[in-house]
Amino acid sequence: MATPETRFPQHPSDATAATPASDWSVEKAAQHYNVPGWGAGYFSVSDKGHLVVHPHGQPGPTIDIMDVVEDIRERNLGFPCVVRFQDVLRARVKAINEAFGKGLVEQGYGGKYFGVYPVKVNQMREVVEEILDAGAPYHYGLEAGSKGELLIVLGHNTDPEALTVCNGYKDEEFLRLALLGRKLGRKVIVVIEKLSELPHLLRLGDEMGVEPLIGLRSKLTTRGTGKWEGSSGDFAKFGLTVPELIHAVRILKEQKKEHCARLLHFHVGSQLTDIRVVKDAINEGARVYAKLRKMGLPIEYFDVGGGLGVDYVGSHGGNGNGNNAAPGVTIASTVNYTLEEYVGDVVYNLQRVCQNEQVPEPHIVSESGRAVTAHHSCVVMNVFGHIEIGSQEQITAASVADPNESKVVREMREIVTGLTPRNKAEAYHDAVAKKEEALQMFKLGLLGLEERAMVESLFWKLCRDLVALNRGKKRLPRDTRDLGDKIADQYMANFSLFQSAPDHWAFDQLFPIVPLHRMDEPPTRDCTIVDITCDSDGKIDRFIEGEGVDETLSLHALEPGQPYYLGLMLTGAYQDVMGDMHNLFGRVNEIHVFVDDEDPEDFYIEEVIPGDRIEQVLSRMQYGPGDLARRVKNALDQKVKDGAIRPKEGVQLADFFEQVMRGYTYLAGV
Numbered sequence: 282m283a284t285p286e287t288r289f290p291q292h293p294s295d296a297t298a299a300t301p302a303s304d305w306s307v308e309k310a311a312q313h314y315n316v317p318g319w320g321a322g323y324f325s326v327s328d329k330g331h332l333v334v335h336p337h338g339q340p341g342p343t344i345d346i347m348d349v350v351e352d353i354r355e356r357n358l359g360f361p362c363v364v365r366f367q368d369v370l371r372a373r374v375k376a377i378n379e380a381f382g383k384g385l386v387e388q389g390y391g392g393k394y395f396g397v398y399p400v401k402v403n404q405m406r407e408v409v410e411e412i413l414d415a416g417a418p419y420h421y422g423l424e425a426g427s428k429g430e431l432l433i434v435l436g437h438n439t440d441p442e443a444l445t446v447c448n449g450y451k452d453e454e455f456l457r458l459a460l461l462g463r464k465l466g467r468k469v470i471v472v473i474e475k476l477s478e479l480p481h482l483l484r485l486g487d488e489m490g491v492e493p494l495i496g497l498r499s500k501l502t503t504r505g506t507g508k509w510e511g512s513s514g515d516f517a518k519f520g521l522t523v524p525e526l527i528h529a530v531r532i533l534k535e536q537k538k539e540h541c542a543r544l545l546h547f548h549v550g551s552q553l554t555d556i557r558v559v560k561d562a563i564n565e566g567a568r569v570y571a572k573l574r575k576m577g578l579p580i581e582y583f584d585v586g587g588g589l590g591v592d593y594v595g596s597h598g599g600n601g602n603g604n605n606a607a608p609g610v611t612i613a614s615t616v617n618y619t620l621e622e623y624v625g626d627v628v629y630n631l632q633r634v635c636q637n638e639q640v641p642e643p644h645i646v647s648e649s650g651r652a653v654t655a656h657h658s659c660v661v662m663n664v665f666g667h668i669e670i671g672s673q674e675q676i677t678a679a680s681v682a683d684p685n686e687s688k689v690v691r692e693m694r695e696i697v698t699g700l701t702p703r704n705k706a707e708a709y710h711d712a713v714a715k716k717e718e719a720l721q722m723f724k725l726g727l728l729g730l731e732e733r734a735m736v737e738s739l740f741w742k743l744c745r746d747l748v749a750l751n752r753g754k755k756r757l758p759r760d761t762r763d764l765g766d767k768i769a770d771q772y773m774a775n776f777s778l779f780q781s782a783p784d785h786w787a788f789d790q791l792f793p794i795v796p797l798h799r800m801d802e803p804p805t806r807d808c809t810i811v812d813i814t815c816d817s818d819g820k821i822d823r824f825i826e827g828e829g830v831d832e833t834l835s836l837h838a839l840e841p842g843q844p845y846y847l848g849l850m851l852t853g854a855y856q857d858v859m860g861d862m863h864n865l866f867g868r869v870n871e872i873h874v875f876v877d878d879e880d881p882e883d884f885y886i887e888e889v890i891p892g893d894r895i896e897q898v899l900s901r902m903q904y905g906p907g908d909l910a911r912r913v914k915n916a917l918d919q920k921v922k923d924g925a926i927r928p929k930e931g932v933q934l935a936d937f938f939e940q941v942m943r944g945y946t947y948l949a950g951v
């Protein structure tokens with residue numbers, strides 16, 4: 282873990298500056314962090330160099346995220362803090378519904394669109410309520426994948442026109458809950474994921490005296506790519522194979538319940554990056570629909586599942602500048618199509634098959650979650666220090682030659698001062714060997730600690746000089762190509778990757794990271810970011826820069842005593858509800874921001890939800906906070922009795938222990 286002396290050293294001179302200050306502008310900054318690319322119109326860089334939000338798109342009200350940061354500070358809430366822009370959430374709901382509405386009209390399609398939001402993507406009540414409210418004009422519904430989620434949905438989705446789609450494996454209680462929804466007059470559709478659920482559902486329907494609405498999930502052979510490819514294909518966990526679908530039709534007919542079959546469902550995976558997969562899936566699914574229709578099932582809803590992707594990189598499916606980051610990583614975090622294109626392809630391909638097969642055009646259902654929620658939230662974190670390899674002070678100190686210094690130090694110095702653009706590789710190899718020689722001498726007791734430090738500092742100086750020489754060059758020698766990444770600063774940010782961006786840790790998914798301020802100054806440090814968990818995996822070393830991906834991110838030098846804030850963007854889908862308890866950091870503070878035209882800053886904070894207090898995370902692990910306090914108090918009392926601690930101090934220490942227990946889990950006052 283980081284040591285305290287790494288805090289805020291100054292950078293008097295800066296060898297790593299990428300762009301001369303005079304060429305820098307806020308427009309350059311926007312390009313550099315690719316804000317227009319991933320921002321989807323909701324984010325931009327202001328003249329002041331701050332990241333701003335346009336919740337209704339541009340033009341429209343603008344929220345300066347630094348004003349929100351100021352508010353968080355005034356409330357003493359503490360960082361990290363999740364900031365939700367509820368208006369962005371509403372805008373997404375509207376965008377998806379209107380894109381489908383428009384697509385249907387444009388293609389003269391015979392059915393309507395009934396979207397459902399899958400609550401697993403972000404189950405927060407405020408998120409679900411906002412989505413339902415914004416979606417009310419479109420009869421936007423909800424999807425549940427478990428009993429817990431169905432309880433939420435039955436409580437909130439009260440529109441009799443809107444769908445409730447139940448996916449996932451179901452036990453008797455789950456099925457009974459769905460039928461309870463039917464009794465309330467809701468359009469609750471139970472999607473059969475495995476064949477045995479069907480007779481079970483029909484039996485319970487008879488018993489409860491209510492007709493179920495049935496969906497059939499088809500296991501398509503079309504597959505998504507990347508992390509979610511297992512969601513489809515012959516060996517997928519969910520869905521019915523073609524023989525099973527035929528068996529299902531037989532069961533329905535035998536029980537004279539064909540009329541209950543209302544929906545065909547498939548889901549080929551989340552974050553579909555290639556539009557061709559969407560087209561293939563629609564074509565395959567549409568044929569299945571047509572055949573089932575012809576077998577006598579009155580299916581009226583065609584549910585294309587989720588998968589509408591989000592362009593986290595902002596490179597429109599490209600792997601950007603193709604530099605050293607693995608292209609596959611980039612590709613999985615970007616998509617090669619727009620919302621309009623997605624809608625157009627769904628509608629067009631479905632309609633074509635229906636016309637070809639001469640079956641009615643069904644209503645279209647989609648279960649987009651990621652595309653609805655990703656943009657609306659971000660995590661604001663403060664950088665509280667950095668770890669620098671070969672700091673400027675150390676290098677400066679080592680640069681002064683001492684006539685009495687040992688031979689190995691002198692020789693290292695000669696290598697460093699002799700560096701030219703022509704001998705880069707040679708100098709680097711010599712320096713590596715010299716450093717090794719110094720280490721051997723140290724182990725044999727022939728070199729002092731201070732001299733070893735000199736050799737290392739000189740080595741880091743050489744690395745920095747090499748990086749400066751390499752900068753902007755296209756073809757670089759293999760050995761020194763990655764030096765820049767190796768000697769990058771590690772900026773220590775007050776957050777837990779496992780809590781706030783688990784998908785980055787789990788499978789390298791990329792999220793934009795941007796300074797929230799100072800973008801009017803050129804960034805001068807090449808950095809990686811480390812979190813505050815004690816886990817060496819708690820770091821970010823893949824970043825979006827320009828339209829590509831890099832192992833380092835250019836950030837601003839830390840100013841002593843001045844906070845530096847970063848935004849981890851587009852975290853609204855899956856991240857903040859999947860976070861774990863690594864190191865017992867737990868849930869993050871959270872605020873919900875709404876646009877308010879009347880307000881001088883264009884916003885107000887509607888809600889503040891404190892993150893986990895330490896006592897809460899301890900209780901979850903079966904520790905009684907009272908018990909812990911008692912144990913420590915008893916130990917203190919004993920010391921007081923022994924005369925080792927004064928009674929007053931004993932009381933103060935016990936109070937302090939309890940006060941920490943009631944506090945925020947993340948770093949305070951850094």
Ligand SMILES: *Cc1c(COP(=O)(O)O)cnc(C)c1O
Nearest residue numbers: 548551552587588648649650651
């Ligand atoms: C996860 C899931 C979704 C949501 O997918 P997104 O890619 O987030 O839109 C939709 N339907 C089903 C069945 C799912 O499992």
